[in-house]
Structures are given as C-alpha cells and as structure tokens.
Amino acid sequence: MTEKANFKVDPRLAKLLGESYRSTEYALKELVDNAWDAEATFISITLPEPMTLDPIVIKDNGNGMTEQELRREYLTVANDRRSRKGDRTPRLKRLVKGRKGIGKFAGLMVAGVMEVKTTARKRQTQVVISKDILLNEEKDLEKINLPISVSEIEDGVSGTTVMLTSLNQRYEFPRADKLKSILMLEYGREHDVSIVVNGENLSVEDLPGEHFTHDETLPDAGTIRLNFKISNGTKPLKQAGIAIRVGGKIVGKPGFFGLEDDPEIPQKLLKKLYGEVEADGLEDSDSVTADWGQ
Numbered sequence: 402m403t404e405k406a407n408f409k410v411d412p413r414l415a416k417l418l419g420e421s422y423r424s425t426e427y428a429l430k431e432l433v434d435n436a437w438d439a440e441a442t443f444i445s446i447t448l449p450e451p452m453t454l455d456p457i458v459i460k461d462n463g464n465g466m467t468e469q470e471l472r473r474e475y476l477t478v479a480n481d482r483r484s485r486k487g488d489r490t491p492r493l494k495r496l497v498k499g500r501k502g503i504g505k506f507a508g509l510m511v512a513g514v515m516e517v518k519t520t521a522r523k524r525q526t527q528v529v530i531s532k533d534i535l536l537n538e539e540k541d542l543e544k545i546n547l548p549i550s551v552s553e554i555e556d557g558v559s560g561t562t563v564m565l566t567s568l569n570q571r572y573e574f575p576r577a578d579k580l581k582s583i584l585m586l587e588y589g590r591e592h593d594v595s596i597v598v599n600g601e602n603l604s605v606e607d608l609p610g611e612h613f614t615h616d617e618t619l620p621d622a623g624t625i626r627l628n629f630k631i632s633n634g635t636k637p638l639k640q641a642g643i644a645i646r647v648g649g650k651i652v653g654k655p656g657f658f659g660l661e662d663d664p665e666i667p668q669k670l671l672k673k674l675y676g677e678v679e680a681d682g683l684e685d686s687d688s689v690t691a692d693w694g695q
C-alpha cells in the first residue's frame with residue numbers, strides 16, 4: 402500500500418542545502434559514509450556503464466531503518482545524528498561520520514530521482530524522492546508528499562539500497578577508478594568493512610601515484626606481497642604507512658617498519674607512502690587472533 406510521507410525541516414536548511422560536492426564521486430562517498438554509520442560490513446556500489454541510463458546503486462547490509470526511523474531520522478533534515486545517538490556506533494563502536502543530517506541530499510546533487518529501499522525487522526520501507534518535485538513545488542518542503550510504501554519480507558536481512566536515476570548531466574560521468582581511490586583513502590585501513598565498486602574490492606593500486614610491488618618468502622609468514630604507492634598529491638596522506646592484511650582483513654595499525662628512524666629517508670616522503678603487506682600465511686600462525694594488534 403502506498404501512503405504519504407513528509408519532510409520535517411529545521412531552520413538551518415537553506416544554508417545546509419547550499420553545500421555542493423567537488424564531483425559525483427565525492428557525493429557518493431556521503432552515501433557510503435551513511436552505510437558505515439549504519440554498521441554495514443559490506444557495501445557495494447554499482448556505477449552505470451558509460452552511455453547508458455543505468456542507475457547508480459549503493460547497497461549496504463547495515464541496520465536499515467524501520468518506517469518510523471525513516472520518517473523520523475532520514476526525512477528530518479539537519480538532524481544531528483551524533484547528538485541523537487552519540488559519537489560511536491552501538492555494536493561495532495565505529496566513529497560516526499554523520500554530523501549534519503543532510504548527507505542524503507548528496508544523492509540528489511548527482512541524480513534527479515533517489516529511491517531508498519530499507520529493511521529492518523523483516524519490513525521493507527521504500528521512499529522515492531524526486532529533485533524536480535522538491536525544487537519546483539510551490540509548497541514548503543515539509544508539505545511535499547513523498548510516496549512511501551511498506552511491505553513484509555520473508556528473509557529478514559537488514560540493510561539499505563539507494564538507487565539514483567536520471568543522472569545530472571552537469572556532473573562528469575562517475576568513474577570507478579576515481580571513486581575507488583576516494584574510498585580507499587577513507588576506508589582502506591578499516592578491518593570490519595568490505596567495499597566493492599562494480600564488483601571489485603578496493604586496493605592500494607587504486608590510489609594515485611607511483612606503484613611498487615615486491616614478493617618475498619619469509620620463514621614465519623610464508624609468501625608475502627608488499628604493495629605500496631608513493632602518492633603524487635601535495636598533501637600528506639591521512640593514514641600513511643604500511644599495514645598488514647591477513648585473509649583479506651587489515652590487522653593492526655599501519656607503521657613504517659623502522660623506516661621512520663632512517664635519517665636517509667625524509668619524513669615528508671613517509672607521509673606519502675601508503676601500502677600493505679599481504680601475509681595470508683600469518684592466518685594459521687598463533688600470533689594472529691581476530692583482534693590482533695587492535
């Protein structure tokens with residue numbers, strides 16, 4: 402059954418909606434940030450094939466929202482999540498990214514229509530938000546009716562899927578390599594989330610800069626592979642260093658394996674070094690447990 406839902410607007414709205422994003426890819430990161438805050442462990446983004454009218458789809462297996470949460474939390478604009486729910490997520494204790502209660506509108510900068518399907522407690526709620534209607538209706542945002550529907554579903558897996566259609570032609574067509582690079586810098590060091598773009602995992606190679614790789618066999622760890630980039634950007638990287646990845650998951654914090662004490666190596670260079678050692682051989686070793694190094 403389709404009923405009506407309404408936005409509830411905070412007076413800060415006008416200022417906040419004036420924000421814009423550098424590119425489609427940065428706008429999409431907002432939606433990935435929402436999936437992160439919802440404690441998703443798997444997030445997939447599918448970009449359209451060039452020259453098609455395919456949608457952009459961002460799918461997460463996070464907490465999802467009930468109809469009530471969608472009305473109260475998603476559709477309330479400029480609602481500060483952290484003052485509502487705290488700095489950390491309840492189960493995985495992730496540092497919450499949401500601050501302003503407007504990130505969802507990033508979807509509407511990129512696309513004309515945003516369809517949100519979200520499942521929590523075996524119920525799926527769907528709402529369709531059309532930019533044209535928001536901008537062209539003479540009414541206050543709060544008085545605009547958004548179509549919302551709720552259905553029972555068999556498999557109760559929670560999560561949210563955002564589908565963006567009628568892409569804004571003024572933005573460049575979204576590129577997987579650019580999106581992967583942005584997401585790698587933000588999420589590449591996280592051990593409890595896996596993000597795929599067009600079916601591919603994020604990797605060190607996605608970052609801009611010169612790529613180096615080296616294979617080696619070590620007595621305690623078996624075959625390892627070192628992959629790193631020296632960033633060609635001007636800014637130091639937020640999470641510079643070499644991290645260890647075992648069985649696909651990052652363990653511990655990135656470090657420099659003593660390079661930081663080498664007077665020959667400029668500190669500035671270290672801030673542009675970003676890499677990983679893949680050491681799956683450590684998985685069977687006693688030194689690695691689930692939270693090793695955390």
Ligand SMILES: Nc1ncnc2c1ncn2[C@@H]1O[C@H](COP(=O)(O)OP(=O)(O)OP(=O)(O)O)[C@@H](O)[C@H]1O
Pocket residue numbers: 431435436438439461463464465466474475476480481482483498499500501502503504505506560561
């Ligand atoms: N993928 C999602 N899964 C579950 N809940 C979501 C999802 N996306 C949004 N929400 C809910 O909707 C709220 C509003 O999202 P929105 O991105 O607009 O604001 P925010 O994340 O709180 O802050 P910011 O403006 O800094 O992004 C979130 O706080 C969250 O409660």
Ligand SMILES: [Mg+2]
Pocket residue numbers: 431434435498499500503504505
């Ligand atoms: Mg957000």
